[in-house]
Amino acid sequence: MKRLVFFAGVLLLLLNTGCNKQKSYIEKEIIFNEKLTPEQKIKLAAYLVPTKQQYEWQRLELTAFVHFGINTFTGKEWGDRTEDPDLFNPTNFNAEQWVDALKDGGFKMIILTVKHHDGFCLWPTKTTTHSVASSSWRDGAGDVVRELKNACDKHDMKFGIYLSPRDRNAESYGDSIKYNEMFAQQLNELLTNYGDVHEVWFDGANRETSNSNKQRYDWKTFIHVIDSLQPSAVKAIMGDDIRWVGKEKGLGRETEWSVTPLRPETNEDAIAENKRLEISETAKDLGSRKLIEKANSIYWYPSEVDVSIRPSWFYHPEEDSKVKSLEELVNIYYQSVGMNSVLLLNVPADTCGLIHELDVARLKDFGQYIEKTFADNKIKEANSQWKAKNGSFKEYEIKTGETINTILLQEDILKGQRVEVFKIEVLLNEKWTKIAEGTTIGYKRLLRFDDVTPEKIRITIIETRFSANIKEVGAYYAAPITNDTITKELNHIEKES
Numbered sequence: 001m002k003r004l005v006f007f008a009g010v011l012l013l014l015l016n017t018g019c020n021k022q023k024s025y026i027e028k029e030i031i032f033n034e035k036l037t038p039e040q041k042i043k044l045a046a047y048l049v050p051t052k053q054q055y056e057w058q059r060l061e062l063t064a065f066v067h068f069g070i071n072t073f074t075g076k077e078w079g080d081r082t083e084d085p086d087l088f089n090p091t092n093f094n095a096e097q098w099v100d101a102l103k104d105g106g107f108k109m110i111i112l113t114v115k116h117h118d119g120f121c122l123w124p125t126k127t128t129t130h131s132v133a134s135s136s137w138r139d140g141a142g143d144v145v146r147e148l149k150n151a152c153d154k155h156d157m158k159f160g161i162y163l164s165p166r167d168r169n170a171e172s173y174g175d176s177i178k179y180n181e182m183f184a185q186q187l188n189e190l191l192t193n194y195g196d197v198h199e200v201w202f203d204g205a206n207r208e209t210s211n212s213n214k215q216r217y218d219w220k221t222f223i224h225v226i227d228s229l230q231p232s233a234v235k236a237i238m239g240d241d242i243r244w245v246g247k248e249k250g251l252g253r254e255t256e257w258s259v260t261p262l263r264p265e266t267n268e269d270a271i272a273e274n275k276r277l278e279i280s281e282t283a284k285d286l287g288s289r290k291l292i293e294k295a296n297s298i299y300w301y302p303s304e305v306d307v308s309i310r311p312s313w314f315y316h317p318e319e320d321s322k323v324k325s326l327e328e329l330v331n332i333y334y335q336s337v338g339m340n341s342v343l344l345l346n347v348p349a350d351t352c353g354l355i356h357e358l359d360v361a362r363l364k365d366f367g368q369y370i371e372k373t374f375a376d377n378k379i380k381e382a383n384s385q386w387k388a389k390n391g392s393f394k395e396y397e398i399k400t401g402e403t404i405n406t407i408l409l410q411e412d413i414l415k416g417q418r419v420e421v422f423k424i425e426v427l428l429n430e431k432w433t434k435i436a437e438g439t440t441i442g443y444k445r446l447l448r449f450d451d452v453t454p455e456k457i458r459i460t461i462i463e464t465r466f467s468a469n470i471k472e473v474g475a476y477y478a479a480p481i482t483n484d485t486i487t488k489e490l491n492h493i494e495k496e497s
């Protein structure tokens, strides 16, 4: 992966002397020279951009988890080390059904829990017998990873893996060197034998609190294995490409900076620096001017919002009545994708090895709702790119008589994330009225307000770190979601025989 680490002083010189006619953007990280002033640090922050891999990932917008494994068959959320592999016995496993259902929902990548904390592996690994190979599913010759990957390839769906660092089954867990070798070997198998892998997800819940033998992970080696075997993959959570938003509720931050001093806590320096700055993934402020001024380095480290379509991560039949409603899913969409994040929605597979029909129906509905809402931009001339300084504004004519209740804004993040404050006004009967305001925009910001039928809208960039590159402005009408619609959908679901 191409990663440029600039000594920030040099870049500033280029910016200030105008040598950079071609513009010098910096990918992924900037280590500040000690002599920089606060203003210079902020100016540099405006030039930090994602890597190609991070940008491609951000553009997916909708990604999905499938939690599936031994817990599916025991009813637990966290297994221990004791589960009999033979419990794993999906009666009708069909990976294509998963892909179809998630595609209908508009999802562009599936991340499978190839190993959760219980240590059971969904592929026939050579590193342990605690895997599908020891079950009677497909007479011990099954491979969930292979079947899902094939289905993803067939239907043009990206594929990722959740490989839990924490492993309650591995004998070597806590014997750090030995376990790290096993983990690297597992990565090796997964990243060598299955073609392209687009995301590797290392869970942050990786400490065994009751274990006196504390596992010390060799993150550096793991990252090296990924970078050498799958250079296009992004590394999430305990990886340095994608940041956990800090909650599992499907809610991003109002102010969501992809440019942040926060680092994954995979080495002592990162831990010490996060501590000095008093920040963690759950902090409210991860990118303000005040924070950047105190920082020694900054990173393009965008947020991923993970949440389950059901209360739990794994499938439990008693939660069939608790699948999130269309309204809840749409709210989650606005609060994740609409708040400069990528949504990672978990849809578990059941004991048949299928995504339950209730979830399938809900996904379909969600996909259709989002597609329909954003298919029809009510702005007359939608080609809307512009450059904005503090106080710049642009007006857009709305198609005659059209009602709107949603505005979409996008910055061209290939030129940095810069906007700090903006407002939106509508022209009604020759009078401008403010209907929404916000702080960050980033890759995408969605704002909702009551129905209005204006002649024009006006977007004002009130404050920006450097001239902002507004890439897209859209005005849409999101139809109300009535209980009626939902009941109708539920009645349409054929009952399992």
Ligand code: FUL
Binding pocket: 077, 203, 204, 205, 306, 313
């Ligand atoms: C957490 C895990 O402990 C949960 O079981 C789940 O996998 C979630 C996505 O991450 O940290």
